[in-house]
Amino acid sequence: MELDLAKIEKQAKYTRFFSLKEQGESEAEIRIALGMELDDFEKFAKECLQCEADKLSQKSVGEVYVEYLFHQKKCIADLEVMAKKFDQVKHYSALVNSVKIRSDIFDKIIKVGQEFGLLEKKPERREIVAGIMVAKMDSQQLRNTILGELSGLEKMMDMYGDQGILDVAPGELHRDYVPPLSMEKPDSEVPLLKGHKTKTHIIHGGRRVVKKRLPM
Numbered sequence: 001m002e003l004d005l006a007k008i009e010k011q012a013k014y015t016r017f018f019s020l021k022e023q024g025e026s027e028a029e030i031r032i033a034l035g036m037e038l039d040d041f042e043k044f045a046k047e048c049l050q051c052e053a054d055k056l057s058q059k060s061v062g063e064v065y066v067e068y069l070f071h072q073k074k075c076i077a078d079l080e081v082m083a084k085k086f087d088q089v090k091h092y093s094a095l096v097n098s099v100k101i102r103s104d105i106f107d108k109i110i111k112v113g114q115e116f117g118l119l120e121k122k123p124e125r126r127e128i129v130a131g132i133m134v135a136k137m138d139s140q141q142l143r144n145t146i147l148g149e150l151s152g153l154e155k156m157m158d159m160y161g162d163q164g165i166l167d168v169a170p171g172e173l174h175r176d177y178v179p180p181l182s183m184e185k186p187d188s189e190v191p192l193l194k195g196h197k198t199k200t201h202i203i204h205g206g207r208r209v210v211k212k213r214l215p216m
Contacts, residue, residue, distance in 0.1 A: 013034055013044065014048055014051070016033070016034060017030060017034065017044070017045065017048050018048065018052075020033060027041075027045065030045075061116050061117070061118065062116075062118060064116075065112065065113060065116050065118055068112065069109060072105050072108070072109050075105060076102050076105055076106075079098045079101055079102050079105075080102070082094075082098055083095055083098040083099065086098060
């Protein structure tokens with residue numbers, strides 16, 4: 001069986017390309033490491049990325065999530081090694097940060113699993129009474145809120161009893177009109193002509209009363 005040396009060489013370049021990518025090397029540095037001319041490298045890099053995209057599109061959501069899970073576990077393991085070193089040199093601020101980052105990674109694993117539809121996500125508990133959110137109230141706050149609502153209901157029952165809403169007499173729909181001070185002029189400033197009717201404005205209890213003055 002003859003070996004396809006060209007194919008083996010190309011596959012080795014693929015592996016080398018992604019290895020350098022994972023190390024954060026720039027494309028210019030990767031091109032030099034692979035010993036390729038610019039035009040050839042640009043074409044080769046595009047083929048590498050397209051090949052990985054094709055592989056990814058053929059994977060199920062579950063397979064992608066499992067790979068993601070392994071990568072995150074590797075990050076957690078690395079952080080645990082670093083945390084031990086921070087503890088030995090008494091670098092406690094870095095130790096606390098490493099613990100926090102591990103916790104964030106665990107939260108992220110759960111969140112991504114829920115977004116992929118692989119983990120059940122329970123709806124956020126929201127309970128609203130009379131426009132007030134009570135989900136985070138303690139027992140005493142909740143008791144006070146309920147008593148307040150019942151008190152308001154009791155006042156309505158005292159006022160209207162068990163009447164139907166159509167049987168309740170409507171209250172006054174107008175507001176007492178109080179004109180601006182600039183509109184009110186004393187009678188002495190209003191010229192009167194003999195035989196001419198005029199009006200005076202008198203304010204009683206916030207309500208404007210209009211009286212007619214009869215001709216002399």
